[in-house]
Amino acid sequence: MLIVSGIISMDPSGHDRAVELFAPLVEATLAEDGNITYGFWADPANPGTFRVYEEWASTEAMGEHMASAHMAEFLTGMGTLPITGVDIHQHEVTDSTKLM
Numbered sequence: 001m002l003i004v005s006g007i008i009s010m011d012p013s014g015h016d017r018a019v020e021l022f023a024p025l026v027e028a029t030l031a032e033d034g035n036i037t038y039g040f041w042a043d044p045a046n047p048g049t050f051r052v053y054e055e056w057a058s059t060e061a062m063g064e065h066m067a068s069a070h071m072a073e074f075l076t077g078m079g080t081l082p083i084t085g086v087d088i089h090q091h092e093v094t095d096s097t098k099l100m
Contacts, residue, residue, distance in 0.1 A: 001036070001096065002062055004054040006088030008040075012047035014081040021077040022050075028070040029054075034061020052088055062090075 010018065022040045029038040036055035043049040056062040065071060 001093045002054075002056040002059060003091040003093055004052065004056070004062070004088060005091070006052045006086070008050045008052060008083065008088070009046075009085040010048045011082035011084060014083070015042070015048050018048075018050065018078075018081055021074055021081075025070055025074040028068070029065060032061065032065055032068070034058055035065065048084075 008018075018040075019042070026038055026040065029035055034057040036057060038054045039052075041051045041053070043051065054062075056065070
């Protein structure tokens with residue numbers, strides 16, 4: 001399993017447009033084969049800062065997602081936003097147990 005986690009930061013003026021771009025991407029991605037979960041969450045204490053979190057069944061599934069039309073459309077839209085930082089990492093998970 002792959003976990004992708006990180007932060008996208010932008011000038012707060014781009015917040016609402018980012019949310020508009022996230023919604024269709026999340027909907028389409030959650031329907032993809034091999035996607036376990038996918039989302040973006042706004043940091044209430046820091047407008048314009050979003051947490052990214054994804055889980056994928058395999059590298060291949062994530063690769064198909066990255067090549068999808070909805071991802072291309074999202075990236076084009078993100079290119080118009082006042083992004084100040086992106087810090088996203090991929091983690092390979094070999095074992096997982098329920099904590100609670």
